Amino acid sequence: MKDIFITPFVDMFAAPDFLLQVLWEGLVSGILYALIALGFVLIFRSSRIFNFAQGIMVVFAALTLVGFHAMGVPAWTSVALTLGVMLALAVSIERVVLRPLVGQPDIILFMATIGITLFLIGFGEIIFGGENKVMITEELGIPTDSWVLEPWGGLLILEQKDVTAVIAAAMLVVGLLAFLNYTRMGRAIRALGDDSQAALSVGISLQTIWVLVWFIAGIIALVTGIAWGARAGVSFALEVIAYKALPVLMLGGLESITGAIIGGLMIGMLEKLFEIYWGQPLLGGNTETWFAFMLALVVLLFRPQGLFGEKIIERV
Amino acid sequence: MLDQSQGYVTADGRQIGGVLMEMKDITLRFGGVTAIKDISFDIHEGEIRAIIGPNGAGKSSMLNVISGFYTPQEGEVWYKGAPRPAMKPYEVARMGVARTFQNIALFEGMTVLDNVMTGRLNHMKAGILAQAIWWGKARDEEIANREHVERVIDFLEIQSIRKTPVGRLPYGLKKRVELARALAAEPSLLLLDEPMAGMNVEEKEDMSRFILDVNDEFGTTIALIEHDMGVVMDLSDRVVVMDYGKKIGDGTPDEVRNDQTVIDAYLGVPQE
Known part of the structure; x- marks a missing residue:
C-alpha cells in the first residue's frame, strides 16, 4: 500500500524539477492527442460521422510533405502543396464517399471512413513506400536546440521543437474556436451538426460545409503530422497514436472542442505521471499503451456522456 | 419586376401586389403514389396565402416543392416572373424563400x-x-x-x-x-408549415398575432399550411383547398367556406 499511496508523492515532492519534466513531456504528447481528437470532434459535430480516418490523415499529410521535399521542392512550398493535396482529398472524399451515402445510417458512414483509412494506407505505401522517413524539421525553420532551465537548483530540459509544437497547436485551437464562433461558415458548421434539414432551409450547402470541414481536419492532420514527425519520425506506425484519441474522445465527449483539448492534455499528463511514478516501479513499465483506455473506461462507468459531453436527456 | 397590374385589394382594404410565385400544373409522385396531382395556383406579393386540406391531402408536399426539398416530376414553379430551374433547398433559401417546419x-x-x-x-x-x-x-x-x-x-x-x-x-x-x-x-416569401400545430389556445392567438404583424410591418408575403380552420379563415387573404393531392377550391375565405366541394371534403358526403 505504501508503494501506491505514499512513495510516489514523496518522490514528486523530493524532486519537483523532475516532476515538471514529466508533466511537460506529458503536456507535449497530450497536445498531439488533443489535436487528433479535435479532428474527430470537428467532423463529428458537423456531420455525425465518426471519422476513423483522422489518424491515417495525419500520416498521409506528413508523408506528402516529406515526399514533396524529397522531390526538391522548398520546405514551405511543400507545406502549401500538401495543403493543396489535403483540399483535393477533402473534395474527393465528399464526392466519392460521402455524397452517395447521404442519409444512410451512421454506422454505414463509419464503415466508409474505415474504407478511407485502408485506402490511404495502401495508396500511401504505393506512392511513398513503407520505410521510415525523417520529418523536415530544420528545413521548416523549427529550432531543434534545447533550453536548459534550473528550477530549484534542479534540471528542466525543454526541447525547442516541442515548445514550437505547443505554441503552434495553441494558435491553431484559438483560430479554430474563433472561426467556429464568429464566422458565417463557422456558424454554418455548428448548425449543420444540429439539424441538417434546418440548415438547408437557411441556405447552408451540405456539400460545401463537408468539404470545408474535411479540409480543416486535413490542416489539423498536417500540423499534428509535423509535430509528431519531428519527435518520432514519419511512418505508418504513427497511425497507432491516433487510437489514443479514442480515450480522449471518451473523456472529452464527441461534441466538445474544449473537451477534446482538456481530455487530450489530461490523458497525456496522467499517463506520463502514472508511467513514471507507478508503472515503472510497480508494474515494470510500458503502461502508456493501456493507461489511457483504462482511465476512459473508469470515467465512462460514472459519466457515460464523458466529462464534457452534452448530457443526454430524453423527455418521456 | 413583378407585374403590379395583377394586384387586388383585400376585404379589409389592403393593397396586394402582383404575382410573386406561381405553381403551374405541378405533379409530384413518390413511386406509385401521386402526392400532388396537376395543381396550379399563385401567390401574390404581400398577401397571406393558406393551403388547407384534410390529413394526407398533400399540403406539406406542396410546401416542400415550393422550398425545393422536393422536385416535382411535372410542372413549373415560376418565381418573380421567371420559371425556376430545379434547385437544392439551400439555393432556394438563397433566393429569398424562408421556411419553418411542422416538427420544429x-x-x-x-x-x-x-x-x-x-x-x-x-x-x-x-x-x-x-x-x-x-x-x-x-x-x-x-x-x-x-x-x-x-x-x-x-x-x-x-x-x-x-x-x-x-x-x-x-x-x-x-x-x-x-x-x-x-x-x-x-425573406421575399415566408413559408410556415403548420405554425400552430400542438399549441394551446393562448399560444395560437399569440402566433396569429405575430403572423399578421409580420405581414403588416415587414410586408412579407406568407404562405402557410394549417389544420385549424378557424385560424386559417381569420388570417388569410386567399385559401387553396387540397384533397387527395388535387386542388378542390381556391378563393377568399368566404368563398371557400361556402364551396360545396370543400364542405364535402371536410365533412364527408352522406351515403345515398
Whole structure:
C-alpha cells in the first residue's frame, strides 16, 4: 500500500524539477492527442460521422510533405502543396464517399471512413513506400536546440521543437474556436451538426460545409503530422497514436472542442505521471499503451456522456 | 419586376401586389403514389396565402416543392416572373424563400440568438479570413446583421430568452424562435408549415398575432399550411383547398367556406 499511496508523492515532492519534466513531456504528447481528437470532434459535430480516418490523415499529410521535399521542392512550398493535396482529398472524399451515402445510417458512414483509412494506407505505401522517413524539421525553420532551465537548483530540459509544437497547436485551437464562433461558415458548421434539414432551409450547402470541414481536419492532420514527425519520425506506425484519441474522445465527449483539448492534455499528463511514478516501479513499465483506455473506461462507468459531453436527456 | 397590374385589394382594404410565385400544373409522385396531382395556383406579393386540406391531402408536399426539398416530376414553379430551374433547398433559401417546419427544426445546442443569426447567413458576404480576424467589412457586416436580428427578436418578444440554449425552451417558444430565424433572413416569401400545430389556445392567438404583424410591418408575403380552420379563415387573404393531392377550391375565405366541394371534403358526403 505504501508503494501506491505514499512513495510516489514523496518522490514528486523530493524532486519537483523532475516532476515538471514529466508533466511537460506529458503536456507535449497530450497536445498531439488533443489535436487528433479535435479532428474527430470537428467532423463529428458537423456531420455525425465518426471519422476513423483522422489518424491515417495525419500520416498521409506528413508523408506528402516529406515526399514533396524529397522531390526538391522548398520546405514551405511543400507545406502549401500538401495543403493543396489535403483540399483535393477533402473534395474527393465528399464526392466519392460521402455524397452517395447521404442519409444512410451512421454506422454505414463509419464503415466508409474505415474504407478511407485502408485506402490511404495502401495508396500511401504505393506512392511513398513503407520505410521510415525523417520529418523536415530544420528545413521548416523549427529550432531543434534545447533550453536548459534550473528550477530549484534542479534540471528542466525543454526541447525547442516541442515548445514550437505547443505554441503552434495553441494558435491553431484559438483560430479554430474563433472561426467556429464568429464566422458565417463557422456558424454554418455548428448548425449543420444540429439539424441538417434546418440548415438547408437557411441556405447552408451540405456539400460545401463537408468539404470545408474535411479540409480543416486535413490542416489539423498536417500540423499534428509535423509535430509528431519531428519527435518520432514519419511512418505508418504513427497511425497507432491516433487510437489514443479514442480515450480522449471518451473523456472529452464527441461534441466538445474544449473537451477534446482538456481530455487530450489530461490523458497525456496522467499517463506520463502514472508511467513514471507507478508503472515503472510497480508494474515494470510500458503502461502508456493501456493507461489511457483504462482511465476512459473508469470515467465512462460514472459519466457515460464523458466529462464534457452534452448530457443526454430524453423527455418521456 | 413583378407585374403590379395583377394586384387586388383585400376585404379589409389592403393593397396586394402582383404575382410573386406561381405553381403551374405541378405533379409530384413518390413511386406509385401521386402526392400532388396537376395543381396550379399563385401567390401574390404581400398577401397571406393558406393551403388547407384534410390529413394526407398533400399540403406539406406542396410546401416542400415550393422550398425545393422536393422536385416535382411535372410542372413549373415560376418565381418573380421567371420559371425556376430545379434547385437544392439551400439555393432556394438563397433566393429569398424562408421556411419553418411542422416538427420544429432548430439548432438545439445553440442559443436563441445564434439560431436567429443563422437566418442571416445569406446576408454575410465578407471573406472567411476577414471574418476570422473580425476585421473591416466583416465587422461592419456582423454589426449590421446583429441589429436586424435584434429587431426581429424584439418584434417577436423573445428578448428574455436570447441567450438560452434552444433545447431548453418549451414547445410554443421554440415555434416562435423558428419563426424568428426565418424572419431574420428578410425573406421575399415566408413559408410556415403548420405554425400552430400542438399549441394551446393562448399560444395560437399569440402566433396569429405575430403572423399578421409580420405581414403588416415587414410586408412579407406568407404562405402557410394549417389544420385549424378557424385560424386559417381569420388570417388569410386567399385559401387553396387540397384533397387527395388535387386542388378542390381556391378563393377568399368566404368563398371557400361556402364551396360545396370543400364542405364535402371536410365533412364527408352522406351515403345515398
